[in-house]
Structure formats: C-alpha cells, structure tokens
Amino acid sequence: MSEPGAALPSMVKSREAVLVTTTSRVMLGPLEASKSLVSTEWGRQLVGVGRDIGVTSTPDQTLQHLRWNRTPAGGQVAAVSFTAQDAKGLRLGVQIDALPGAAKLRIYSQERNSIVFQITGEELLQRIQGNVNAGDSSKEARTWWTPDLGSEEVTLEVELPVNVDTSALKISVPRLSHIFSELNLLGEPEGQAKINESADCHLDATCDDTYANQRNAVARMLFNNGGRTYLCTGTLLNDFKNSGIPYFLSASHCISNQTVASTIQTDWFYRSPSCNSRSLSSASSKRYNGAVLLSASNSTDVSLMRLNDAPPAGAFFAGWDASLGESATGAAVAGLHHPRGDLLKISKGRVLGQIGCTTTGDTQFSCSGTSGNFQRVAWSQGSTEGGSSGSALFSGDRRHVIGTLYGGAASCTAMGTSFDVYGRFDVAYNENLSQWLGGSASDSNTSRALESILKILRVSSMS
Numbered sequence: 001m002s003e004p005g006a007a008l009p010s011m012v013k014s015r016e017a018v019l020v021t022t023t024s025r026v027m028l029g030p031l032e033a034s035k036s037l038v039s040t041e042w043g044r045q046l047v048g049v050g051r052d053i054g055v056t057s058t059p060d061q062t063l064q065h066l067r068w069n070r071t072p073a074g075g076q077v078a079a080v081s082f083t084a085q086d087a088k089g090l091r092l093g094v095q096i097d098a099l100p101g102a103a104k105l106r107i108y109s110q111e112r113n114s115i116v117f118q119i120t121g122e123e124l125l126q127r128i129q130g131n132v133n134a135g136d137s138s139k140e141a142r143t144w145w146t147p148d149l150g151s152e153e154v155t156l157e158v159e160l161p162v163n164v165d166t167s168a169l170k171i172s173v174p175r176l177s178h179i180f181s182e183l184n185l186l187g188e189p190e191g192q193a194k195i196n197e198s199a200d201c202h203l204d205a206t207c208d209d210t211y212a213n214q215r216n217a218v219a220r221m222l223f224n225n226g227g228r229t230y231l232c233t234g235t236l237l238n239d240f241k242n243s244g245i246p247y248f249l250s251a252s253h254c255i256s257n258q259t260v261a262s263t264i265q266t267d268w269f270y271r272s273p274s275c276n277s278r279s280l281s282s283a284s285s286k287r288y289n290g291a292v293l294l295s296a297s298n299s300t301d302v303s304l305m306r307l308n309d310a311p312p313a314g315a316f317f318a319g320w321d322a323s324l325g326e327s328a329t330g331a332a333v334a335g336l337h338h339p340r341g342d343l344l345k346i347s348k349g350r351v352l353g354q355i356g357c358t359t360t361g362d363t364q365f366s367c368s369g370t371s372g373n374f375q376r377v378a379w380s381q382g383s384t385e386g387g388s389s390g391s392a393l394f395s396g397d398r399r400h401v402i403g404t405l406y407g408g409a410a411s412c413t414a415m416g417t418s419f420d421v422y423g424r425f426d427v428a429y430n431e432n433l434s435q436w437l438g439g440s441a442s443d444s445n446t447s448r449a450l451e452s453i454l455k456i457l458r459v460s461s462m463s
Contacts, residue, residue, distance in 0.1 A: 011118055011288065023110075023155060024065040026055055028084040031178050043232070043389030043407050044254055045341055048091065048179035050227015051084065057174040059097060066158060068166060076166065079157040081110060082176060087152040089179035091229060091263075094144045094156065098170035099125060104159040105144075109151040117147045117288060127262050130292065134258035145224045145263040147288040148179060177229045183222070183341060201412035203382045205336055205344040207275035214399055215346075216316035218391065219287075220270045220338040221250060224263040230254070231341040233391035234266070235401060237304075238317035240438025246307040247436060250390030251404050251423070252296040255303045261293040264305075268312050271344035280343065285312040295432050298359070300373045300423035301406045303390070304433055318392065321400040322429040322439065329353045332396030333377055335405065335420075339385035347382030348396075351375055352419055357406065365407060373427045375403055376419045383410045384420055393422045401425055 028051060056062045066078035084090055092107075103121035124144055131141035146154065156173070160166065205215045217236040222229065232254035237247040248266075255261050266287045273281035291305035321327070328351065335347040356372025359365045367374065377393065384391075384405060393403035403422030410420040429437065 012115055022067045022069060023079045023081045024067055025081045025083065026053060026065065026173075028053070028082075028176075028178075030085040031087070031180060043251070043386055043405065045181075045231040045385075045387035046228060047181040047183065047222075047231055047341065048089070048177040048224075048229030050093075050175050051178050052175050053082070053173055056080070056172055059170040059172050062172045063166065063169070066166075071159065074162040075160050075164070077157065077159040079155050080173075081153060081155045082173070083153040084176065084178045085152060087178045087180065088182045089148040089150045090146075090152065090154045091148050091177040091179070091224060092146040092154060092156060092173050093175045093177065093224075093227060094146060095139060095172045095174060096124060096128060096142050096144060096170075097172070098168060100160060100164050100168050101125060102161045102164060103169065106155075106157040106159070107146045107149065108155050108157070109149045110153055110155055111151050112149065115149070117149075119289075127290065131259045131262055134293070136257065136259045138259075140226065141259050145177070147265055147286075148183065148222060148229075150183060175227050177224060177227050179229055181341065183231075201383055201415065202339055202342070202345040202385075203347065204272055204276050205346040206272045206277075208346050211334060211336060211346060211394065211399060213316045214318055214394055215271065215336055215344055216269065216314055217318040218336045218338075218344060219248075219311075220267040220341060220344075220387075221254070221390070222265040222267070223255065223260055225260050231338065231387045232389045233337045233387065233405075234305075235336075235392040235404075236311055236315055236317055237401065237437065238319055239436065244317070246309075246311050247294075248291060248305045248307050249392060249401065249404060250303045250305070251406065252298065252301045252303040253406070254390045255291075255293060255305065256296045258293045261305055262290040264290045264307075266307070266309075268315060270338065278343075283314075287311070294436055295428075297423075297428055297431060299431065300404075300428040301357075302404050302423045302425070302428035302433070304428075304436065306436075318394075319398070319400045320425055320429070320437070321395060321398070321402050322426050322434070324426055326395035326398060326400055327351055327375055327393075327402040327424070327426070333402070334394045334396060334399075335377075335382075335384065335388070335391055336394065337384060337388035337391035337405065339383075339388045341387045345382060347379050347384060349377050349379035349381070352378050354424075355421060357421060367421055373424050374406060374421045375424055377403075377408075377410075377422055378419045379410055379415065383412050383415065384408070385411070393425075404428075
C-alpha cells in the first residue's frame with residue numbers, strides 16, 4: 001500500500017493563476033451569537049449558516065462589482081472579494097443563470113493567497129445539468145457552493161476569453177455560508193491547526209494499526225444543504241471488479257439528493273500523524289468537486305455516490321460483506337469516524353441484534369423490535385457524536401463494511417447503557433447497490449456472497 005500523500009488536486013493552482021489587479025469588496029459584519037451555536041441535526045454536525053448578501057443578489061448588481069481588466073491574452077478578468085467578520089471559513093453561493101463554457105472561475109483568499117481553486121464554465125454547467133437531470137429545477141440546483149478555504153475572506157475571480165462579452169455572463173451571489181467552526185485549513189503546517197475537540201472517551205484511530213488500511217478509506221465530508229453547511233463521514237468502497245471507481249458510502253440523512261451531493265468537499269487522511277499527538281498530519285488532503293448520487297435509501301439510510309475527483313494517492317478502497325455472516329449478534333465491530341469533525345477516531349464494540357426504524361421528523365427517528373433493516377451496536381471503547389453520521393461499521397474479524405451510522409443514543413456519558421443504530425449494508429446491497437458494486441444481488445447463499453467479498457480484497461489502494 002502506498003503512503004498517503006498531500007499532493008494537490010488538479011483544480012488547485014499556484015498563486016500565478018491570479019490575473020486581476022483591482023478587486024471590489026463586499027463586507028458583512030459578525031454573525032449573531034445565537035446563530036453560531038454548534039448544533040447537531042440528526043447526526044449532521046452544523047458548522048455554518050446562510051447569510052443574505054443584498055448588494056450582489058442579482059446578476060446586474062454582481063456585474064457592477066466586477067471591474068474588468070484586460071488579460072495578457074486579450075481577454076477580460078475581474079474579481080470581487082467577500083468578507084464575513086470573524087468567520088472561520090466561507091462558501092459563496094454563486095447562482096448561475098448564464099455562463100460561457102470557456103470562462104474560468106477562481107476562488108482564493110487574499111490572506112492565504114498561495115493556493116487558488118480554478119474551475120471552468122463548462123465544468124460548472126455540467127454540474128448544474130446533473131442537478132437538473134436529477135429532477136431539481138430550483139435555484140439551488142443552479143447554485144455553485146465554492147470551496148471553503150478557511151478564511152473570513154474569499155475572492156471570486158472571473159476570466160473571460162477573447163471575443164466573449166461580459167453580457168454573456170449572468171451570475172449572482174445572493175448569499176454565503178458563514179462557517180463558525182474551526183475546520184482546519186488547507187496548507188496549515190502540521191501541529192499548528194486548531195483541532196475541534198470531541199468528547200474525552202474517543203480513541204485516536206492512529207493508535208490502532210489493526211485498521212491501518214481501513215482508516216485510509218475514511219474521509220470527513222463537508223456539504224451544503226441550502227445555506228447551511230454540515231459535516232458527516234464517508235467511506236471509499238471497492239467494487240466486485242476492482243475497477244478503481246471512487247464509490248463513496250455515507251448516510252441518506254446526510255446526502256439525499258444530487259444537488260446536495262454536488263456540494264461535497266472531502267478531507268482525506270484527516271487524522272493525527274502519531275498516536276495521541278493531537279495535531280493534524282501534513283498528509284491531510286482535500287478534494288472539492290462533489291459527487292454523483294447513485295442511491296439514497298430511506299429504508300436503510302444508506303447513500304452511495306461516485307466522487308467527481310479521484311481520491312488522493314494512498315486512499316484505500318474498503319471491502320464489504322453483503323451477507324449476514326459478519327454481523328451476527330455478538331460479533332465484534334469497529335467504527336471509524338469524525339465526531340464533531342475532529343481528527344479520525346475509532347470505536348469498538350459488539351452487535352446487539354437487528355432492529356426496525358422509521359423516520360418521525362426532519363431530525364428524529366424511532367426504533368423498536370428485534371428484526372429490521374438496521375442493527376444495534378453497543379460500544380465498549382469510544383462512542384459517536386454529530387459528524388460521525390454516515391460512517392461505516394467494520395466487522396472485527398475481516399474488517400469489511402457491514403453498515404452505515406444512522407443515529408442513536410450512544411455517548412461518552414452513557415457507556416454500556418445505550419446503543420447506536422446502523423443501516424444494514426446487506427439490505428442496501430440487495431435493494432440496489434449491487435448494480436454498481438457488482439456481484440450477485442439475487443443469490444442468498446452466504447458462502448457465495450462471502451466469496452465475492454474475498455475477491456474484491458485484492459485491490460487495496462490507489463497509487
């Protein structure tokens with residue numbers, strides 16, 4: 001297995017990519033204290049809230065803030081800077097009504113200006129079309145939520161090529177997401193980042209080499225639903241053919257539609273460099289370009305996506321078990337997750353049995369019985385919190401994925417007296433995941449299902 005590396009994705013450019021010399025500025029004051037309280041909504045960790053921007057809410061207003069300059073190639077370039085006082089990060093909600101395919105949009109921070117994110121108009125139009133094709137005709141489907149660069153200021157730069165008039169550009173920035181939690185910054189030196197503190201009982205995943213491969217499959221996932229920004233956890237999955245397609249598993253209550261999937265930003269190898277070092281590894285690597293939603297199940301709360309970016313070198317494609325053989329009552333299990341968005345943690349426990357669950361509200365669910373599409377897990381070491389949602393449950397023996405975190409009452413203050421609930425992977429696989437992951441969804445023979453899993457373990461990492 002290759003070692004994780006911190007190589008930048010292809011859409012992250014050097015500072016030389018910035019062409020503009022004059023920048024218009026839009027300033028917002030600090031966030032109201034009542035809106036910046038850290039909150040959990042059904043396991044999704046809320047880290048940012050929407051704020052309206054009146055002065056760039058229409059294309060005409062936005063165009064007035066873009067002061068165009070000639071590029072060396074004869075095109076035009078302009079930029080506008082947005083600041084939200086005391087924000088830990090910003091995501092601009094850029095609404096796109098018309099955009100030339102040859103245009104280039106760049107995002108960077110004036111404060112931390114060594115890194116620039118660049119995307120073409122064609123790529124953004126394809127993303128919007130994917131949202132529309134999935135059945136979303138709302139303004140949200142036409143909104144590009146820009147990458148979070150970990151600063152209270154972010155600059156949007158637009159470059160138009162020769163012979164493309166500014167009248168062909170119709171974009172606006174009617175709102176932004178004000179991130180109030182410290183999420184650690186791209187390019188932050190190892191050991192200098194401020195770490196979100198999860199509860200004391202959580203175990204540093206770097207300390208447990210039993211799951212050394214599996215922890216390289218786990219990513220912290222930042223996403224937007226409307227103007228609100230959340231954190232959950234996801235896991236990179238292998239398929240039956242060892243294709244290297246970046247299938248990504250999480251929870252449906254985190255990612256339930258294509259428009260939200262398009263906003264995903266992932267943090268890989270987001271963990272400590274050594275056991276209990278309480279600092280962020282320099283190998284940590286970000287990807288910004290969202291995902292294609294393949295399936296979101298209400299019956300198991302399992303969501304499967306295909307990432308638009310290739311995972312970084314060293315990422316592990318986790319194996320899975322579509323039988324019940326590794327999730328029987330009493331079986332040892334482990335969870336790898338990012339509680340409150342913290343560095344990667346590991347929890348260990350046992351399966352208590354199956355249970356049936358139904359959603360009773362936007363942020364609530366009810367479970368009962370001794371059978372159903374979910375399984376109960378009690379922890380003996382560690383626990384889960386908001387931000388852990390969507391994380392995979394691994395079997396203790398073969399370390400295969402057997403479930404995804406739905407929710408529960410487990411906590412560091414209720415060790416041994418409460419449990420968490422995971423959507424059963426075998427049920428989700430037989431419902432429809434098999435059409436992407438391969439194998440035989442109709443064959444109920446356990447040994448045959450296990451044979452499929454053994455075959456896919458031959459590929460472990462992308463180099």
